[in-house]
Amino acid sequence: MSHHGRSRSSETAPNQKAQNFKPSAKRLFGLLSQDRNTLIFVLILAILSVGLTVLGPWLLGKATNVVFEGFLSKRLPLGSSKEQVIAQLEAAGEHNQASMLEDMHIVPGSGIDFDKLAMILGFVIAAYLFGSVLALFQARILNRIVQGAMHRLRMEVEEKIHRLPLSYFDSIKRGDLLSRVTNDVDNIGQSLQQTLSQAITSLLTVVGVLVMMFIISPLLALVALVSIPVTVLVTVLVASRSQKLFAEQWKQTGILNARVEETYSGHAVVKVFGHQKEAQKAFEEENQAVYKASFGAQFISGIIMPTMMFVGNLSYVAIAVVGGLQVASGSLSIGGVQSFIQYSRQFTQPLSQLGSMANLLQSGVASAERVFELLDEKEQDSDPAQPETVADDANRLEFKNVTFGYTEERPLINNLDLEVRSGSTIAIVGPTGAGKTTLVNLIMRFYDLNSGSITLGRTADTAVDIQDMTREDLRSRTGMVLQDTWLFAGTIRENILYGRPEATENEMLNASKAAYVDRFVRSLPDGYDTVLDDEAVNLSVGERQLVTIARAFLANPRLLILDEATSSVDTRTELLIQRAMSKLRQDRTAFVIAHRLSTIRDANLILMMKDGEIVEQGNHRELMAKKGAYWTLYNSQFNAPSIIESDLSTDGDHR
Structure with a gap:
């Protein structure tokens, strides 16, 4: 594949600038909008679960009051009334104790009411049990929602990739x-899974606990509320700094993954040229960059949790002091103070959890930005709403004033006119960078023209502009064999049938024999059922190339593109494949890109390209008689030293 004039450097990751947190977070949670009704049901379960859990401390406070009232009743003289005891305390000047007893259920001499205590404790156990069961159902349903959203996101990413242009x-x-x-998608899923459940529970707990706190003691509730502005302020300040670091963390992770993939794929080349140290050094530098970004993000965001705990402890101390004073004054019961202290812990804990969740949420949003950036990439132009088509046997192509460049500043092909007759073999030759592969990329519509047109049809009268056809229709008529082989993880049979999955076993075998795959497959222990991994290391380079050629044979296309298709096979096999291709090319139009010019001497038309233009065209005999650029290139393969030196000196004069 040619890479001339790329629109962006491959060294530049497309995530240089992170999006704003709010729109990204809003779009992230928008992934769950499809499950809105189920989320409402989850919210109802969460309200019931939290409500039952929040009820627990209040009931335990009631139980404490029962025990304390029973303890006091036991110490009071039997036969006296509550009013008499209070009157005696008032007379003795114990006004606080008298006020405290007024709000208690006192029966002098009776002791602890164990039946009432057992009933209250039974309610506590039931509340906690049913609250836990509801929380379990809530977590299960929420997990299904999140995983469903991630499934849809992966499908969306997969579909997006197929709609992206080759550029x-x-x-x-x-x-x-x-x-x-x-x-990044996995990180989004984990972040949503952990933050959603905790966020719903924590927010509802804060609200429920706050309501109960105001019911028990409005004064103590106001003391507890002082911690909220401090919590919000710390979270906002820390989040604004750590978000940038999380974006950098996932950016550097992508760069490191690219380095690992590149080094592993080319590990043989790295070893042959002795670049292990350089590769290791580059890896260490990028790994260090990931470490710095990750450490900074985790450290900064990690400040939130201990800060929340510190604020919570200060609030706890204030509640304990003020609550003790209220008990001493008789305005609050012992059980009420106990309940309130429990609620103060329940109040600060979800606030701390919300603070710590900012860590996960920021990491998830940073990953979401990268995924959304992929989803927002400009797609290839859509197919026409009412596409045209051509006859099944149409294989005549015509280039009319075609101009193309990977960037507008540097056109690679200028005003190209070319007629390719039905059933002819067109060989495209020229130096590296001349635009040979670009030409066939335009035929396949991997790239669209800057101007001009390419038409396909039986004749000039029936020709249709390929821009007016769907890409699927156009490419279904084309078979392509590239210099770089690509085989999928699977059996040899599956890789050949990829060209036409509905083909019969006999058709597959005939294509294999035509490409001389059958002769080496028969020698393998599992034959056509031999399993290849994604690198197909159990086949030689030449054998992998033969499998790709068999795949093209089986596709039975009307247009055939061979981009250095025999460069990886030996001379004898190449000769056999050429014979097979001669049969395959009958009644088909074939484009052959070749550097070994001896392989294309029988082509109907040879195009000599240079700097994106066809400088010569004709058959082999005609071009050799001209003794022009083709003649020079052809002879350079047999008399390389003298001719190449001459070309270099000429190029040097131009420079």
């Missing part, structure tokens, strides 16, 4: 793209 993949490192599709 996008030229502009981003493969490892960074894989990191977005895997690491």
Whole structure:
């Protein structure tokens, strides 16, 4: 694939600038909008669960009052009334104790009411038990919602990738793209899973506890409320700093993944040229960058939790002091103070959890920004609403005033006119960077033209502009064999059938024999059921190339593109494949890109390209008779030293 004039450097990751937190977070939670009704049901379960849990301390306070009142009743003289005891305390000047007894259920000499105590404790156990069961159901349903949203997000990313133009993949490192599709999506799922459940529970707990606190003691509730503004202020200040660090963390993770993928894929080349130390050094530098960004993000966001605990402890101390004074004054019962202290812990704990969740949420939003950036990439132009089509056997192509460049500043092909007759074989030759592969990329509509048109049809009268056809229709008529082989993880049979999955076993075998795959597959222990991994290391480079050629044979296309398709096979196999291709090319139009010019001498038309233009065209005999650029290139392969030196000196004069 040619990479001339890329729109963006592959060294530049497309996530240089993070989006704002609020819109990104809003869009992230928008992924759950499809499950709005289920989320409402989850919220109802959460309200019931939290409500029952919050009820517990209040009931325990009642139980404490029963025990304390029973303890006091036991110490008071039997036969006296509550009013008499209070009157005696008032007469003795014990006004606080008298006020405290007024709000208590006192029966002098009776002791603890164990039946009432058992009933209250039974209610406590039931409240906690049913609250836990409801929380379990809530967590299960919420997990299903989040995982469903991640499933839809992965599907959306997968579909988006298929709609992106080839230029996008030229502009981003493969490892960074894989990191977005895997690491970032997984991180989003984990962040949503952990934050949603805790956020719902924590917020409802704060509200429920606050209500109970005001019911027990409005004064103590106001003391507890002082911690909220401090909590919000700390969270906002820390979050604003750590968000940038989390964005940097996931950016650096993508860069590191790209380095690992690149080094691992080319580990043989790294070893052959002795660049292990350089590769290791580059890895260590990028790994250190990930460490610094991750450490900074986690450290800054980690400040939230201990700060919340410190504020909570201060609030706890204030509540204990003020509550003790209220008990001493008789305005609050012992059980009320106990309940309130429990509620103060329940109040500060969810606030601390909300603070710590900012850590997870920021990390998830940083990953979401990278995924959303992928989803927002400009897609290839959509197919026409009312596409045209051509006859099944149409294989005549015509280039009319075609101009194309990977960037507008640097056109690669200028005003190209070319007629390709049905059933002809077109060989495209020229130096590296001349635009050979670009030409076939335009035929496949991997890139769209800047101007001009390419038409396809049986004849000139029936020709249709390929821009007016759907890409699927156009590419279904085309078979392509690239210099770089690509086989999928699976059996050899599955890889060949990829060209036409509905083909019969006999058709698959005939294609394999035509590409000379059958002869080496028969020698394998499992034959066509031999399993290949994604690198197909159990086949040689030449054998992998033969499998890709068999795949193209099986597809039975009307247009055939061979981009250095025989460069990885030996001379004898190449000769056999050429013979097979001669049969395959019958009644088909074939484009052959070749550097070994001896392989394309029988082509109907040879295009000699240079700097994006066709400088010569004709068959082999005609071009050799001209003794022009093709003649020079052809002879350079047999008399390389003298001719190449001549070309270099000429190029040097131009420079």
